Amino acid sequence: MEMPVPSPAILARKAPIVERLRAVLPSGAVIDDPAETRAYECDALTAYRCPPLCVVLPCSTAEVAAVMRVCHEERVPVVPRGAGTSLAGGSLPTADAVVLGVARMTAVLEVSLENRFIRVETGRTNLSVSMEVEAEGFFYAPDPSSQLACAIAGNIAMNSGGAHCLKYGVTTNNLLGATVVLMDGTVVEIGGPEGEALGLDLLAVVCGSEGQLGVVTEACLRILPRPEGARPVMIAFDRNETAGDCVAAIIRAGLVPVAIEFMDRPCIEACEAFAKAGYPVCEALLIVEVEGSEAEIADQLRRIADIARGFGPLEIREAKDGAEAARIWLGRKSAFGAMGQMGDYICLDGTIPVSQLGPVLGRMRVLADGYGLRVANVFHAGDGNMHPLILFDANSADGLKKAEALGADILRLCVEVGGCLTGEHGVGVEKRDLMVDQFRPEDLEAQMRVKDAFDPDWLLNPAKVFPLAVSAGRRAAA
Amino acid sequence: MEMPVPSPAILARKAPIVERLRAVLPSGAVIDDPAETRAYECDALTAYRCPPLCVVLPCSTAEVAAVMRVCHEERVPVVPRGAGTSLAGGSLPTADAVVLGVARMTAVLEVSLENRFIRVETGRTNLSVSMEVEAEGFFYAPDPSSQLACAIAGNIAMNSGGAHCLKYGVTTNNLLGATVVLMDGTVVEIGGPEGEALGLDLLAVVCGSEGQLGVVTEACLRILPRPEGARPVMIAFDRNETAGDCVAAIIRAGLVPVAIEFMDRPCIEACEAFAKAGYPVCEALLIVEVEGSEAEIADQLRRIADIARGFGPLEIREAKDGAEAARIWLGRKSAFGAMGQMGDYICLDGTIPVSQLGPVLGRMRVLADGYGLRVANVFHAGDGNMHPLILFDANSADGLKKAEALGADILRLCVEVGGCLTGEHGVGVEKRDLMVDQFRPEDLEAQMRVKDAFDPDWLLNPAKVFPLAVSAGRRAAA
Incomplete structure (x- = not known):
């Protein structure tokens, strides 16, 4: 992954910059010892x-503004950081940047159940946040x-x-609503409990902007009453395409389950070997969970089973009690652990139209065969958000490189069928240079004009989201 | 309502500008005869x-771009216009502007039920759009x-x-998704069927931007399967506050009716006199409608009635069949007609926290008494979107002026209790100068920077949304 060359002028000014930061923050809030800054050298995309x-x-919005x-x-880049769990390198530092972590800002400011x-x-x-209420x-x-x-x-940055x-x-x-500190230190209040849906x-646009526009220090979040109950049904199929068609039919019928999880054969086999959840041996498994009152749950599960029967399933297994529900979820929830036992993997994140689930799984297998790699799939099928896991050998010389190349091919396939490069992990550095496959130059230009409006010097979270080649002129001019 | 002075230079160049427009459009697509342009001199806010x-x-995106x-x-302002139904003056022209109407662009481009x-x-x-599917x-x-x-x-412009x-x-x-033509003629594709939630x-930000950023020529819209059925229940109370508390309790319980409509006594009396729907004489009436399968409808109505009983209602009347449902809705649906029979009125549009419904109705009555005016309320209570109707005498010298002053006071009250100036009608010219009551200068500045990014010369839909005083420097510089 290419990164811009750090500014020698900033590196040379490190001491006075650190001193100025210490002057505006309480003691202990500035870390510059290389032994300690190492903890911030990456996020969950540890390859970079x-x-x-x-x-x-x-510790406060005022301190962030300072x-x-x-x-x-000082014209120093700033890399905002939440908990550092980004899978896309969203808070990967550059050598000339100040990492601004909000980890000490954890207060609950206001709760209104009404x-x-x-x-x-x-x-x-x-x-x-959930535990608080x-x-x-x-x-x-x-x-x-x-x-x-x-x-x-980080949730707000990556949507x-x-x-x-x-x-x-x-x-x-x-x-x-959100309190946002802009690059020049201006504190902007956006939205609020009533949404304030007026003006622009x-x-x-701040939500999902990956730290490109400002640092979000306070947030007003919707809380919801917990539903009375929830229950899953597991449906097994002998073809990915049939499972995909079943998902599309459930959505088309206007049912809104809480989750429709899809596992393909490589994933089912790995999970079964690992967790022994008692899954049937089959090509594709759906776990559909519904929520609500007992009457709503029963009504929805009945309708889902009716739809599924139209697709000739191998098995429909409805949880009769909490223990059965837990068993159905056991395999799915251990999927990533099970994969980890099988070797190294990278986890992709793309979306496709629900109608394309079957065909895309087929083409993905052909692509993987071309690289001599294996792909396992476990994903949120209801909204077409795929998480293909590409298994590879990290000890082989070109193992990661081949896996990344296959990953890029798979994401391009998502775009080709009308989907997009990321469903929920964000662009970060990981998918930055694939943005040209998703957007035309004039579409990216419109996005970058908004970046210009908030951060004209392009100091915020450098080298993320916008391809380096596309943004080179702006970064050089700043 | 103050409007900027039209540019004499543009008025003087009318003939060559019209000629250039005729050169890029099919015959009959440019209207400059004052007898015909009069049809475009206002929208549904006919006071201006x-x-x-x-x-x-x-007739096409390419023609819009041209x-x-x-x-x-030519540096001529453009006022985009849908069907001209804005209640906030969103497509009110200026004398030096070209009105760009999209009324001839009505094609269905693609449908995917799956x-x-x-x-x-x-x-x-x-x-x-609904009829098409x-x-x-x-x-x-x-x-x-x-x-x-x-x-x-217009729906997109006003959200x-x-x-x-x-x-x-x-x-x-x-x-x-949307196809947006920017002021310089660039055509930008934003979003798409899969949402394309990446980058900015x-x-x-285009949705709800009231034509400030570009002209939306094509849109990709979510369609939903129609629910199996729907049924309303009517609940009568002897106090506004109790009805407001009941609404808050329904929302708090996690129920999501399709609609919770609230009518106060002046509105109930007017509707009953007009439509004779058989409403009880009371202080506040709720109509709560739920949707879904028969089982879901029955379950939700039972839970809503259980909650309502806790607030000592005067009556709970559940529709037993379609005829009873129609009778419950009859009065509500004739509310605006009923008010029109009582005299002239202006219809406001503000939002407040659901917990403030009762207190705000009380304070609104005090404000109205101060002006010697009457206010009737019928509104979407579930999301706190109020539509107070201020009755006034258009034949009295200062009738409209007094009603507008009371309207501004009521909207400021909405902001004071944590709500906002508009729920669904938009800012337009109507609430433009009240924006300073909603936003701090730095919050408005952030919005205007985005406007700058899309329309640096401030040519699009002039004199809307941003207070003239606040935006004067930008408009003068452009």
């Missing part, structure tokens, strides 16, 4: 690493699989989804 | 009128009350809602 100039850990003002005056919102500092972890029967819907660790700041997003949407559908809707 | 320089009615290039080169989308030209009316059991969810006449272009938006969201939640989410 670079220690930053220094790291700052402010840091931004210093960096703006108006169904919670306002938090964005260093707070995703799961702890759990006793009152509420929850925060987006639930990425990293929810124990990941921060709301994170999760297992429940088919029904509840992704972060942008559950974000009501900046909230939606 | 101004004939434009001329009107163009292109018009924009001419206007950009992937649940329809792609149309944006001059198509809202209702005709009705036979297959689908519909397009946003349904503003003007849906028979209003165009998708329109409708009676069903509590469950299905507003336009932004149902818009998947320009779709959301």
Whole structure:
């Protein structure tokens, strides 16, 4: 992955820059010892690493603004960081950048059950937001699989989804307002509990902007009452295409399950060997979960089974109680662990139209055969968000390189059939140079004009999202 | 309403500008005869009128781009227009502007039931989008009350809602992609059937931008399968506050009715006198409608009635069949007609937190008494979107002025309790100068920077959205 050459002028000014940052922050909030900054040299995309100039850990919006003002005056790039769980390298530092971590900003600022919102500092972890309102029967819907660790700041930056997003949407559908510190230190309030849907809707463009426009320090989030119950049904098929058609038929019928998970044969076999969940041996397995009152659950499961029977399934296994539900989920939930046991893998993240599920799985296998690699699939089928896992040997000389090349081919296939490069992980550095496959030059130009408007010097989160070649002129001029 | 002085230079160049426009459009697509341009001098906010320089009615995205290039080169403002049904003056012309109407662009470009989308030209009316897929059991969810006449272009510009938006969201939640012609004639493709949620989410900022950023010529819209059935329940209360609390409790319980409509006593009395729907005489009436299978409908209505009983209602009347359902809706649906019979009125559009419904209705009455005016309320209570109707005498010298002053006071009250100036009608010219009550200067500045990025010369839809005083420097510099 090509990265821009760090500015020698900034590297040479490290000491005075660190000193200025120390002057505006409490003691201990600036880390510049290389032994300590190493902890920030990568995020969960560990294949790429670079220690930053220094790291700052402010405790308030005012402190973040003070840091931004210093960096703006010194023309130092800033890499915002939540919990560092990005799978796309969203918070990968450059050597000349200040990493601005919000991990110390975890306060709950306001809770209103009546108006169904919670306002938090964005260093707070995703799961702890739900836990804050759990006793009152509420929850925060987006639930990425990293929810124990990941921060709301990163969820907003990447517009994170999760297992429940088919029904509840992704972060942008559950974000009501944000406090954003711009690169020059200006603090902007966007949206609020009532949405404030007037003028230009900046909230939606900040959500998912991967730290390109500003640092989100506080967020107002929608909380929802927990449904009375939930129950899964497992449906086995002898062909991927039939399973894909069944998913499309469920969606077309207007049913909104909480989740429709799809596992293909390589994944089923790995999970079964690992977790022994009692899955049937078959080509494709769907796990469809519905939520609601007992009457709603029974009604929805009946309708889903009726639809599935039309596709000649090998088996329909409805959970009769909590223990059976847990067994159905056991294999799926251990999928990533099971894969890890089989060897190294990279996890992709693309979306396709639901109608293309079957054909794309077939073409993916042909592509993988061409590279002599194996691909296992476990993904959120209801919204067409695929997570192909490419298995490779990290000890072979060109193992990672071949896997990455296959990954790029698969993502291009997603775009070709009308889908896109990322469903919920974001672009980061990982898919940056594939953006030209998704967008025409004038479409990227329109996006970069908005970047210009918020960050004219292109100091925020450098070398992410926009292909280096496409953005070279702007970065050089800044 | 103050409007900027039209440019004498443009007025003087009318003939050559019209000639250049005729050169890039088919015959009959440019209207400059003052007798004919008068039809475009206002939209549904008829209190404000101004004939434009001329009107163009292109038939394709390419023709729109050609018009924009001419206007950009000539530095002529462009006022985009859908069907002209804006209640906020969103397509009010200025004397030096070209009105660009999309009314001739009505084609259906693509339908995919499997992937649940329809792609149309944006001059198509809202209702005709639903009708296009009705036979297959689908519909397009946003349904503003003007849906028979209003165009998708205007729905996107104003981020329109409708009676069903509590469950299905507003336009932004149902818009998947858009073809946008920028002021310089560049054609940008944003989003698509799969949402393309990567890079900066320009779709959301274009949606609701009231023609400030570009002209949306084609749109990809989510279509949904029609639910099996729907049924309303009517609940009567002796106090507004109790009705408001009941709404909050229904929402808090996690129920998602399709609609929760709220009528106060002045509205109930007017509707009953007009439509004789058999409504009880009371202070506040809720109509709650639920949708789904028969089992879901029965389950939801039971839970709603259980909640309502906790608030000591005067009456709970559940529709037992279609005829009873129609009777419950009859009064509500004739509300605007009933009000029209009582005299002149202006219809406001603000939002408040659901928990504030009761207190705000009380304070609104006090404000109205101060002006010696009457206010009737009928609104979408589930999402706190109020539509107070201010009754006034148009024949009295200061009738409209007093009503507008009361309207501004009521909207400021909405902002004060944490709500906002508009729920679904947009800012337009009507609420333009109230934006300073909603936003701090730095928040408006951030919005205007995005406007700069798309339309640096501030030629698009002049004198809307941004207060004249706040945007004066930018408009003068352009």
